Amino acid sequence: MLADNRNPNRNTMDAELVKEKAAASTTYDVAQIMGALYGDGILGLKGAFSREWAQQLGDDLAVLYEEALKRPGGAIGRGPKRHYVEIHPEDIRGFVELATHPWVTAVCEAVLGPEYKIVEIGFDVPNPGAVDQPWHRDFPAPEDTIVGRRLNSLAFNLTTVDVYENMGPFEIAPGTQWDLPVDFQHGMFPPKTNYPRYQERAQRKMPQMGDISVRSALTIHRGTANNSDKPRPALVLGVDAPTANNAERHDLQITRAFYATLPKTLKQHLTCRLVDELEPIVQGHTIEGLMMGEA
Template sequence: MIAEERKPQTTYDIAQIMGGLYGDGIIGLKGAFSREWAQQLGEDIAVLYEAALKRPGGAVGRGPKRHYVEIHPEGIRGFVELCTHPWVVAVCEAVLGPGYKIVEIGFDVPNPGAVPQPWHRDFPAPDDTLVGRRLNSLAFNLTTVDVTEEMGPFEVAPGTQWDLPEGFEHGMFPPKSLYPRYERKAQQKMPQMGDISARSALTIHRGTANTSDIPRPALVLGVDAPTANNAERHDLQVTRAYYEALPESLRQHLTCRVVDKLEPIVQAHTIEGLMMGEA
C-alpha cells in the first residue's frame, strides 16, 4: 500500500502545535503524504463529486461555482492512513485532548469561475472559545492539486479566531467595516500535493477567485473536543464490516452511526451567507 511506503515522523513539538493554533489559528505539515497518495485521493474525490452533483441534496453550494460534499469514510481509500497519521494524532491530542472525536469527512471544490467569498467563520464561536479561551474543534485540509495563485487559494486572517463576534451576521459573517483589517492580515495558502494543514474554523477566512481552468478540490476532516457539538451538523456513517475492520485506536475516536447499508447524505450544514459570494 502507498501508506506503508512513507515513514512519517512520529514525535512533534507540542508547544509549536499549541502556539501555532492558539496564535495564528492555522499550522501545516509539508509532505505528510506522498504525491501518489494525494493523487489517489483526488481520483476518489472526482468520482464522489460527480455522483453527488447528480443526487438531490448531495452537494451544497458554498458560493457561485463552489460546492461542499460530505462523504462516507469508506468512500476514500486513505481514510485510515489520514486519521492515524502521527501528526494528525499529535495535533488532536495536544489541542482537543485524548478524548477527541472525528465528526466530519468531506471536501470543498472551488471550480473555475468561483468568485471571492465574504470573510467568515464556518460556524459561530462557542462559549468554550468566547469565555474559556479554548479551541474545542479543528479542521484538517488536504489539497489534491498543487495550488497556484490562479486557482483561488484559501485566504486566512491569522489570530482572528479570538475576535468577539460583535456585529457578526449569524455569528459568522463580520461587518464589512472590518474587512480592511482582515485584508491587512491576510495570508494566502498554496499547499502542494501531500501537504496537510490544521486550523480553527473560527479563524476568519475566505476562498478567493478561481481564475484558472482547473478545479481545486480539498479534503476536510472535522474533529471535536468532548465539549463540542459539531457532530450534530454532520452524519458520519460506516458499515458494520468496515467499522469492525478499523484499528481500535481509530474506532474509539469516531462519532458515527454504524449501519448495515450506507445511506445517502443530505448535507445539513448549509451556510446561506456564502451563496452570493462577496458583494
C-alpha cells in the same frame, strides 16, 4: 446505532494506545502545535503524504463529486461555482492512513485532548469561475472560545492538486479565531467595516499535493476567486473535543463491516452511526451567507 466509544475508565489505556501516544509526543513538538493554533490559528505539515497518495485521493473525490452533482442535495453550494460534499469515510481509500497519521493524532491530542472525536469528512471544490467569498467563520464561536478562550474543534485540509495563485487559494486572517462576534451576521459573517483588518493580515495558502494543514474553523477566512481553468478540490476532516457539538451538524456513517476492520485506536476516536448499508447524506450545515459571494 451511534458508536461513541467513550472509555468508562479514563485513567486506563491499552498498551497499543500508550505506545502510539509516546511516539507522537516524541516526534512532534506540542508547544509548537499549541502556539500555532492558539496564535495564528493555522498550522501545516509539508509532505505528510506521498504525491501518489494525494493523486489517489483526488481520483476518489472526482468520482464522488460527479455522483453528488447528480443527486438532489448531494453537493451543497458554498458560493457561485463552489460546492461542499459530505462523504462517508469508506468512500476514500486513504481514510485510515489520514485519521491515524502521527501528526494528525498529535495535533488533536495537544489541542483537543485525548478523547477527541472525528465528526466530519467531506470536500470543497472551488471550480473555475468561483468568486471571492465573504470573510467568514464556518460556524458561530462557542462559549468555550468566547468565554473560556479554548479551542474545542479543528479542521484538517488536504489539497488534491498543486495550488497556484490563480486557482482561488484559501485565504486566512491569522489570530482572528479570538475575535468576539460583535455585529456578526448569524455569528459567522463579520461586518464589512472589519474587512480592512482582515485584508491587512491576510495570508494565501498554496499547498502542494501531499501537504496537510489544520486550522481553527473560527479563524476568519475565505476562498478567493478561481481564475484558472482547473478546479481545486480539498478534503476536510472535522474533529471535536468532548465539549463541542459539531457532530449534530453532520451524519458520519460507517458500515459495520468496515468498522470491524478499523484499528482499536481509531475506533475510540469516532462518533459515527453504524449501518448495514451506507445511506445518502442529508447535509445538515448549510452556510447561506456564502451563496452570493462577496458583494
